[in-house]
Amino acid sequence: MKMEQRKWTQDSGWTDSSKSSMEGTSQFVLVFGGTKVLKEQKHFDSIKSFYPSADIVLCSTAGEILDTEVLDDSIVLTAVSFNSTKLKFAEAEISNAEESHESGKKLAESLDKNGLVHVMIFSDGLKVNGTSLVKGLLKSLPSNVSVTGGLVGDGANFKETLVGLNAAPRQGRIVAIGFYSKNLKVGYGSLGGWDNFGPERMITKSKNNVLYELDGKPALHLYKEYLGEQAKGLPGTGLLFPLSLRMKTDKGESEIVRTILAVDEKEQSMTFAGDMPEGTYAKLMKANFERLIDGASGAASMSKESIGEEAELAILVSCIGRKLVLKERVEEEIEAVRETVGKKAAIIGFYSYGEICPTAASEKQCQLHNQTMTITTFREP
Amino acid sequence: MHRTLSRQIKKFFGDNIPSSKEWDNFINSISETYAHFDEDRTLIERSMELSSKELGEANEQLKKNASTLSLLLNSTDEGIFGLDLNGNCTFINKSGAKLFGYPYEEILGKHMHSLTHHKKPSGDQYSTNECPIIQSFKTGKGTRNDNEVFWRRDGTAFQTEYSAYPIVDQGTIKGVVVSFTDITKRKMAEFELMKLSSVVGQTTDSIMMTDKDGKIEYVNPAFEKLTGYSSSEAVGQNPRILKSGKQDTAFYKALWDTILSGKTFHSEFVNKKKNGSLYHEEKIIVPVRDNQGNIRNFVSSGRDISERKAKEEEIKLKSDELERFNKFAVGRELKMVELKKRIHELEDELKKAAVK
Numbered sequence: 001m002k003m004e005q006r007k008w009t010q011d012s013g014w015t016d017s018s019k020s021s022m023e024g025t026s027q028f029v030l031v032f033g034g035t036k037v038l039k040e041q042k043h044f045d046s047i048k049s050f051y052p053s054a055d056i057v058l059c060s061t062a063g064e065i066l067d068t069e070v071l072d073d074s075i076v077l078t079a080v081s082f083n084s085t086k087l088k089f090a091e092a093e094i095s096n097a098e099e100s101h102e103s104g105k106k107l108a109e110s111l112d113k114n115g116l117v118h119v120m121i122f123s124d125g126l127k128v129n130g131t132s133l134v135k136g137l138l139k140s141l142p143s144n145v146s147v148t149g150g151l152v153g154d155g156a157n158f159k160e161t162l163v164g165l166n167a168a169p170r171q172g173r174i175v176a177i178g179f180y181s182k183n184l185k186v187g188y189g190s191l192g193g194w195d196n197f198g199p200e201r202m203i204t205k206s207k208n209n210v211l212y213e214l215d216g217k218p219a220l221h222l223y224k225e226y227l228g229e230q231a232k233g234l235p236g237t238g239l240l241f242p243l244s245l246r247m248k249t250d251k252g253e254s255e256i257v258r259t260i261l262a263v264d265e266k267e268q269s270m271t272f273a274g275d276m277p278e279g280t281y282a283k284l285m286k287a288n289f290e291r292l293i294d295g296a297s298g299a300a301s302m303s304k305e306s307i308g309e310e311a312e313l314a315i316l317v318s319c320i321g322r323k324l325v326l327k328e329r330v331e332e333e334i335e336a337v338r339e340t341v342g343k344k345a346a347i348i349g350f351y352s353y354g355e356i357c358p359t360a361a362s363e364k365q366c367q368l369h370n371q372t373m374t375i376t377t378f379r380e381p
Numbered sequence: 382m383h384r385t386l387s388r389q390i391k392k393f394f395g396d397n398i399p400s401s402k403e404w405d406n407f408i409n410s411i412s413e414t415y416a417h418f419d420e421d422r423t424l425i426e427r428s429m430e431l432s433s434k435e436l437g438e439a440n441e442q443l444k445k446n447a448s449t450l451s452l453l454l455n456s457t458d459e460g461i462f463g464l465d466l467n468g469n470c471t472f473i474n475k476s477g478a479k480l481f482g483y484p485y486e487e488i489l490g491k492h493m494h495s496l497t498h499h500k501k502p503s504g505d506q507y508s509t510n511e512c513p514i515i516q517s518f519k520t521g522k523g524t525r526n527d528n529e530v531f532w533r534r535d536g537t538a539f540q541t542e543y544s545a546y547p548i549v550d551q552g553t554i555k556g557v558v559v560s561f562t563d564i565t566k567r568k569m570a571e572f573e574l575m576k577l578s579s580v581v582g583q584t585t586d587s588i589m590m591t592d593k594d595g596k597i598e599y600v601n602p603a604f605e606k607l608t609g610y611s612s613s614e615a616v617g618q619n620p621r622i623l624k625s626g627k628q629d630t631a632f633y634k635a636l637w638d639t640i641l642s643g644k645t646f647h648s649e650f651v652n653k654k655k656n657g658s659l660y661h662e663e664k665i666i667v668p669v670r671d672n673q674g675n676i677r678n679f680v681s682s683g684r685d686i687s688e689r690k691a692k693e694e695e696i697k698l699k700s701d702e703l704e705r706f707n708k709f710a711v712g713r714e715l716k717m718v719e720l721k722k723r724i725h726e727l728e729d730e731l732k733k734a735a736v737k
Contacts, residue, residue: 197428198428199435199436199439225431226428226431227424228424228427229423230424241428248551248552284432325421327414328410328413328417
């Protein structure tokens with residue numbers, strides 16, 4: 001497995017604009033960048049010129065991660081050439097959240113299942129109901145195939161989230177990457193680090209992933225009260241107080257975290273990254289600094305557990321909410337990951353609007369997470 | 382610039398503040414971090430304050446709810462107690478404790494089956510495996526029972542009707558709630574009723590009960606035997622199934638006028654059996670009133686007097702014959718007297734003629 005990383009910043013341009021040693025061999029390039037810069041055709045053209053034979057996947061972000069650095073409005077990329085692993089790609093268009101389940105199903109259906117071991121999915125972060133997307137995906141994938149990925153971001157703006165495959169990225173797109181191999185080792189882990197606080201509140205009015213009322217009172221009002229001055233930064237600042245839902249599942253009760261994607265002043269409603277069923281109990285959550293960092297290294301440990309050895313490539317999908325809380329110290333969580341995955345691994349990632357990963361290293365069935373650090377690691381003997 | 386930072390710079394550098402683009406960027410970045418820490422602290426302080434206010438209010442509300450609930454529980458005369466999954470008492474209301482004869486505190490935490498339900502009405506040991514209350518933990522289904530006894534603190538028992546339902550929280554059984562009453566009085570009344578109904582069942586008088594509109598609600602076995610109609614055939618019908626046509630409409634009008642006015646009607650009827658044959662019945666019809674004094678039912682009790690009627694008929698026939706015979710005998714006697722009188726007159730005439 002060969003890799004090469006590059007980054008572009010407004011101040012310095014491309015770190016290395018010379019021809020790549022992997023020019024003819026790179027199979028696949030994973031690109032994360034700020035919404036505004038990633039839209040520019042010239043950047044796509046540059047990347048294409050570096051790696052003319054590779055398939056290029058591009059995602060807008062709420063922050064780019066390269067090695068242990070977190071950047072904004074930059075472009076980071078990792079070009080990969082596997083020894084024997086083959087990749088296949090599928091893409092879908094989506095115009096509203098209602099189509100999420102169907103889109104997930106279609107994507108999974110269009111991937112060849114023969115030899116498929118893992119799927120990474122990168123989806124528009126605003127037009128999608130992540131819960132439904134994941135359900136749709138799982139419906140048409142064999143149960144031994146693991147899925148990880150995320151809902152891409154748009155800084156703290158929540159206006160347009162872009163995904164692209166071999167073209168400049170656009171809104172309303174979902175790309176799935178299928179990994180086909182006999183010996184590729186894939187590890188994954190996902191952990192949060194948030195604590196519940198305050199009274200438990202019942203969701204009294206909602207529709208799919210749109211929340212109207214908690215305990216019969218407008219949910220938006222509650223958030224404004226808690227945020228005080230920072231309410232003017234909604235929906236972004238709403239991420240400081242995610243909601244923890246006590247959901248009934250087949251296996252009993254489980255706690256699921258939901259983050260805000262949008263607010264609607266007229267409707268007094270808030271849109272979350274996943275379903276908000278009526279009758280469910282919810283609690284506000286707040287970050288615990290130490291636990292956020294522990295969560296990141298915990299997720300890295302989980303991914304290490306399933307891969308067994310040191311990873312060669314680690315793809316990080318971390319929630320924008322964590323970045324908003326950690327602020328200047330955001331890189332501490334990446335450093336914590338680095339310490340656990342080891343010095344050799346190439347690290348690339350982004351801050352997202354939702355993370356997709358199985359709940360345990362031993363499981364394959366993925367779920368939509370919020371507010372977590374989610375890590376997918378690869379090693380090819 | 383953040384005020385704390387600007388004070389610190391002044392303190393350490395006085396007026397000799399370094400000036401360069403790097404220095405400015407560096408200081409700005411520190412200033413921003415200071416500001417962010419301030420924001421965080423404000424947010425945390427604000428949310429702590431709000432959350433503690435909300436929790437305080439929720440706590441008040443809970444207390445209020447708990448006291449309303451306890452007021453409700455303690456205001457009913459029905460006994461109510463809760464059990465955890467081990468069968469131990471988690472709460473009991475005042476009436477419940479009173480019915481068992483225990484002080485409230487003494488009963489809490491106790492294994493209720495061992496304390497109040499350990500013996501059957503017969504006095505035999507009652508194992509928890511048989512106890513429907515304990516079983517409702519396992520089955521998750523409610524149960525209702527009125528054939529058991531609960532034992533008081535003083536060793537006496539009372540007959541009880543209880544219902545036991547599992548306490549289910551978020552799909553998990555957390556315990557059982559039992560509500561019960563002392564039904565000793567009701568059981569005694571039922572026993573009295575049972576005695577009475579066995580009398581009705583065994584009497585040779587035919588008994589029929591109708592509702593206010595005359596629809597038959599009950600007939601006893603003697604009715605079935607007398608009329609040939611089974612209970613299932615008769616119930617729901619009108620007593621006119623027995624009508625023979627021997628009584629005129631005036632008779633029935635008098636009957637209804639009497640009983641609807643709340644009085645007892647007593648008369649003899651000629652009625653018709655299922656097989657068409659006629660029978661005589663001496664019948665008494667009594668209106669039955671409810672607690673409000675409204676007539677709800679009519680009960681008739683009848684005795685078959687066909688045999689007596691037949692005998693009376695026979696006696697009448699014989700006495701008529703006797704009468705005729707008597708009349709005949711008396712007539713003859715009178716005629717004899719007349720004849721004798723005539724003979725005497727003739728004899729007297731003859732004597733008189735001979736003297737002349």
